Amino acid sequence: MTAAREHFSSRIGFILAAAGSAVGIGNLVGFPVNAAKNGGGAFLLMYALFVFFICLPVMVAEMAVGRKTQKEPVGAYKTLSNGSRFWSFAGFLGVLTPFMIAVFYMVITVWIFGYISIILAGNLDYLATGAAFGDFINSPYIFIAMAVVAAIVNFILVAGVKDGIEKAAKVLMPTLFFMLILMVIFVLTLDNAMAGIKFFIIPDIDKITPSVVNGALSQAFFSLSLGMGILITYGSYIDRKTDIVGSAKLVALTDTAIAFIAGLMILPAVFSFNPNVNPAELSDSSVSLIFTFLPKIFLALQTSIGYFAASAVAAFFFILVFFAAITSLVSILEVPVSYLVTEKGKSRKNALLTLLMTAGILTVCATVSFGMVSFFTDFVNYAGASKSLFDVIIDIFYDTILPLNGLLLCIFVSYRWKKKQLTKELSDGNESYANSWVEKYINFSLGTFIPVIVCFIFINTVLQKFFS
Ligand code: PHE
Numbered sequence: 427m428t429a430a431r432e433h434f435s436s437r438i439g440f441i442l443a444a445a446g447s448a449v450g451i452g453n454l455v456g457f458p459v460n461a462a463k464n465g466g467g468a469f470l471l472m473y474a475l476f477v478f479f480i481c482l483p484v485m486v487a488e489m490a491v492g493r494k495t496q497k498e499p500v501g502a503y504k505t506l507s508n509g510s511r512f513w514s515f516a517g518f519l520g521v522l523t524p525f526m527i528a529v530f531y532m533v534i535t536v537w538i539f540g541y542i543s544i545i546l547a548g549n550l551d552y553l554a555t556g557a558a559f560g561d562f563i564n565s566p567y568i569f570i571a572m573a574v575v576a577a578i579v580n581f582i583l584v585a586g587v588k589d590g591i592e593k594a595a596k597v598l599m600p601t602l603f604f605m606l607i608l609m610v611i612f613v614l615t616l617d618n619a620m621a622g623i624k625f626f627i628i629p630d631i632d633k634i635t636p637s638v639v640n641g642a643l644s645q646a647f648f649s650l651s652l653g654m655g656i657l658i659t660y661g662s663y664i665d666r667k668t669d670i671v672g673s674a675k676l677v678a679l680t681d682t683a684i685a686f687i688a689g690l691m692i693l694p695a696v697f698s699f700n701p702n703v704n705p706a707e708l709s710d711s712s713v714s715l716i717f718t719f720l721p722k723i724f725l726a727l728q729t730s731i732g733y734f735a736a737s738a739v740a741a742f743f744f745i746l747v748f749f750a751a752i753t754s755l756v757s758i759l760e761v762p763v764s765y766l767v768t769e770k771g772k773s774r775k776n777a778l779l780t781l782l783m784t785a786g787i788l789t790v791c792a793t794v795s796f797g798m799v800s801f802f803t804d805f806v807n808y809a810g811a812s813k814s815l816f817d818v819i820i821d822i823f824y825d826t827i828l829p830l831n832g833l834l835l836c837i838f839v840s841y842r843w844k845k846k847q848l849t850k851e852l853s854d855g856n857e858s859y860a861n862s863w864v865e866k867y868i869n870f871s872l873g874t875f876i877p878v879i880v881c882f883i884f885i886n887t888v889l890q891k892f893f894s
Contacts, residue, residue, distance in 0.1 A: 431496050432587045433665045439592040440664050441676050446595035446753030447656055448681040449602070451534055452649040454747045457685040458692035459716050460645050465633030466625040470689065472634060472642035477682050480643065480876050481650045483868045484832055485657055486674045487839045490851040492661020493670065498764040499655035502662070506843045513842065516834045520655035523831055524761040525781070526823040527654060529788045531758060532575065533816060535751040536793070537563060537717060539571045542744045545721075550737040553721035563796050572789060575755075576782055582756050583763060583778055587663050591756055598749045605746050606684065610691045612739065616730055622694030640883055648824065650681055651754070653831035655761045662764070669855040671864060684750075691743075695723045759785070792816045809894050821891050829884040833877050840873035848872075 434440040461469045495502040499520030507513035540562055544553055552558050562568070582590045613619060647653060664670070724740035731739075759781060766777035795802035795814035802815040813821070839848055849869065853859045 431662060433663050434592055435588050437668050437673060439588075439596065440660070440668060441673050441680075442595040442599050443587075443591050443753075443757070444651075444657065444660050444673070444677045445680040446591075446599050446750075447651045447660065447757030448649060448677055448754075449599070449684045450649075450651075450750045450754030451531070451538075451747060452645065452754075453681060453685040454688045454743075454750055455716060455720070456645060457649065458689045458696075459719070460641055461626060461689050462693060462696050464638045464641050465630060465635075466693065467627055467629030468631065468633035469638055469642055470626060470686070471629040472639055473646055473685075474682060476643050476646040477650065477678055479871070480879065481646050481652060482674060482678050483871050483876060484652050484835065485650055485678060486671055486852065486868060487835060487848065487872055488652065488655075488657035489661035489664065489670045489674060490848055491835075491839065491843070492658035493664050493666070493854075494847070494851045496662045497768055498659045498662065498761055500765055501768055502658050503838065507838070510842075513838060516831075516838065517655075519827060519831055519834070520658065521762055521765045523823050523827050524654040524656060524758045525785065526788075526819055527828075528755065528758040528762075528785050529792055530816060530819050530824065531751070531755055532572070532785065532789045533792050535575050535748070535755055536568060536571045536789075538744055538748050538751060539575055540568060541717075541721075542741055542748060543571075545737055545741045545744065548737065550721060550725055550740050551733070554718075554725040556718055558721075559718045560797070563793070564798050568793055569790070572786070572793070575752075576786060578752060579755050579759060580778060580782055582752070583759060584775060586774065587760075591760065594756065595753055598753055602746055602749050603684070605742065606687050606691070609739070609742060609746070610687055613691050613694050616694070616727075619694035622696060623690065626689050626693040640886065643879070643883055644825070644829070644887075647828060647832060649685060650678060651757060653828040653835070654758065655831075656757050659761045659764050660757065666854045670852055671856055671859060671868075692723070695727070792819060808892055825887050825891055826884070829880050829887065833880045833884060836872050836877040836880065840869075840877075845869040845873065 434443060457473075461473075491502050491506065492498075495505045497505060500514065500517035503513040503517030503520070504510075541553065544550075544562065553562075582594045584590065585593070614623075651657060661670070664673075720743075721740065724736055724743070727736035727739060759778075762781050763774065763777045766772045766780065767774055770777075772780070791799075791802050792815050795805060795816045797803055804812045805815045805818055806813055839845075849860050849865055852865070852868075859865055
């Protein structure tokens, strides 16, 4: 007999942990920047529609698979498919993906930590110069930052689900929310804030192009932590009394609200404070461009509030992002940890050690792939360009395998596990679920248009990324 699986101690604990996973760099940085470059209101509208009509059913399905099987993706797919090789492979992808995404997420979290220290040392102006980012990510200091981030994540994960993940989320999430609101109130008191708000809230339908649609859907998928096995794993820690659909709605709502509020904070800044920063600069934005862009926005505040206050605001913002990133990173690593514990019989401590070591080595390789080590910088060539290890990880795992995992999950739940079973699982904790219109919508959409749309995006991305 294996020990009983640990469960979240309460529904709210679970919701906060899942929201802690969902709310991350994607909300606070990715969303506002994407909204800025993709037509503001038009992007917001598409994003909100996608969250509720496409992502929410996928989220519910992931949680249901997890709770039903009480396992992480490999075990879950294996159990529900009676050991099918193909589906076990799908489960394997569901563990490998978060592991690789952890590497790229860790790299970015480390940069954020570094940014906080540089700003606190009084050097916001240095960060805002174009060269600073490149200097910083290639300095030895980055390895100290990496050790700190790994230690914090390790500390939370060693303590387990209830005492680690749930407790961290219960403290960090409300703090983050409170700080975010303070920032928005502050930003709204500045001159010309309204121009940015209008751009963000009022959709201009003409701006809805295929690339806006594609961008909004990928952003929504990533932001809700879908396609990573995370919600399967977190689902396995929910007790049978918890209403999954209701909880998922709250998680999606919280995630979207935080992205929206982050937009209210960043967009007025982009459009009003600094006439010298052109949003078109973001049009080809890569992750690194964002990191040079944000300090510029904050530095621009100095004309109205002075250098010291501008630095304080910037530090405050990056601390927020750091909190959000930690709870996300914890959730990403929980998947492979849970895999090693349940499927490979390792102790939690051992599993974590193995993972942090391997992820750590890969993170170091990805970190030095911005110029420090040429082997990793010019790692491979495709689509007519030389790519760094960091780019490769993003292209393969984030852009390509993530939607593929979502697609596999929809097909698996609808046609292998079967919708009847899904309904049965979702009725535990919500007696009125069966035969409600929500049930009909979830079952219909998961088996029809959601996989079609996700498949379309998957093919489109593969063609664009690897064959253009
Ligand atoms: N959802 C998190 C964000 O928005 C990132 C994340 C992705 C976390 C995938 C876990 C899994 O930043």
